[in-house]
Amino acid sequence: MTEDAFLASLIARIPAVSKGLAIPPGDDCAALDLGDGRWWLIAVDQVVGDRHYVQSGPAATPPELAGRKVLARNLSDIAAMGGVPTCCLVAGAFGPTCSAAWLQRFYAGILALAARFEVAMIGGDLALTPTDTVVSLTILGEIAAGKAVRRGGARAGDEFWATGVFGDSLASGHHLTFEPRCAEGAWLAGRGYAHAMMDVSDGLLLDATRMCRASGVSLVLDVGAVPRRTAATTLQGALSDGEDYELIVAVSPEAAPAMARDWPFATPFARLGGFAAGVPGVWDRQGNALGQGGYDHFGRGSGGGA
């Protein structure tokens, strides 16, 4: 079973709730309607030692960067809705290789990025594990009611835009040092340019496929236009490596010229294709299905139990 399939089966069993739930589970964040013109965004994401960073040994990730990553991943989810992050809670379950010094540095990494994004750490929990280190972070953010951008709003005819460059995130260290696109996301949402938006964490193809499915449209991707991280980055890497933490956006063709003209950021932002009516999925301009590629966090391969 894939992560997407498991989540779908789980969400199907969740009672239809609830008063005040403006955006239900299944998007980058859920949204709660405060009833005063504000929505609160909320999401949770986690890092696992030796999966999302190197826990120990000569190639060990500096603990500050491991801590930074768990917050940055969550900031990217707020960015994907167009919101402004406000506060977080951190639940850490630490394995025996985590010394007191490691822990202090890990939390220092969270707090340094939190200070820069003006995010308050308002709670947490500590536990020990027999072996692995797992840290989850819950992020809250704010946005004007109705302004949050969901992944399901792309329409046939919309252009497909993306921030940044893609591929080789692990090899380059990008996955530890990336800048969450909060300012860019808030700008796109605030000006109403984005019909649909999400962040790319599991690879451009897989996350674009998710946007297509949520929106009920297909995507023709101009694979030659996908910007690659380095000269050595392969097309396959750019499409499927994952951990890019860039934003992909559906924009109406009428609005795109003004958006491109007014874009105030140094961050690269480019048109990489267009949405069309048809079976949800990603195709190249020659009509070849590109598949999903990407990284399924939940797959153990075809013989796996989960």
Place this chain on the structure above:
Amino acid sequence: MTEDAFLASLIARIPAVSKGLAIPPGDDCAALDLGDGRWWLIAVDQVVGDRHYVQSGPAATPPELAGRKVLARNLSDIAAMGGVPTCCLVAGAFGPTCSAAWLQRFYAGILALAARFEVAMIGGDLALTPTDTVVSLTILGEIAAGKAVRRGGARAGDEFWATGVFGDSLASGHHLTFEPRCAEGAWLAGRGYAHAMMDVSDGLLLDATRMCRASGVSLVLDVGAVPRRTAATTLQGALSDGEDYELIVAVSPEAAPAMARDWPFATPFARLGGFAAGVPGVWDRQGNALGQGGYDHFGRGSGGGA
């Protein structure tokens, strides 16, 4: 370093924030002021396989009960503030012993208890680990502004009351099947009876010591009055085993008779001592210091690295 000491050092480094933070970190929940007469309560707690339940083998915990536990622990934190739980997010990092069937049953256990407490599951994340299973749950709740009961409000002269019975939680299975005291906590907070309140997760002595420290008072505990779970439960077990998930409450002596008379629940509720001026800590009626007992989630013993 103990969990309390590490958290204190961490909290000291968190920037003094933030607009709308009505109750800062360090209590059972933080509270955010919505500005419309409501506060939102928020907390996170986790379960670790083979620490908080048995992951596999002949004595394995039924996955429904492991899932139930992670939500119930969090409901107890909402109860401790006097709030009403509303929604939750679940971040699960699952080890290789978790089959698809195990996962379905684990989440079914969460959802069944969530339905009974009218808690919506509004988000989550899934990951895999090399070995351990760690699941964190973030809970949100609601309470009228200013009505949340903190742990630091006990005054010299207050009576010390507790719900339920204590000890042998692991041996009896109580830690998997306990009823979070949400109704009791909301009643105590709503009627204004509780000067201070918290839940007992790490043992009566340790959590009462925390209440004493937060309040700047000492507690004289009537050890003979502490109700024990079974006839075989030792006094030491009742004082220190932990995982009781009962509420301890500081009540003014003037209000206590009306509170006891009007108590509408079948849950046992008894006076177990009284607060006095003095060094924070717990003493018996003969003036002997009882120590802290309890379970420090974060201690690895005196030689430990964390």
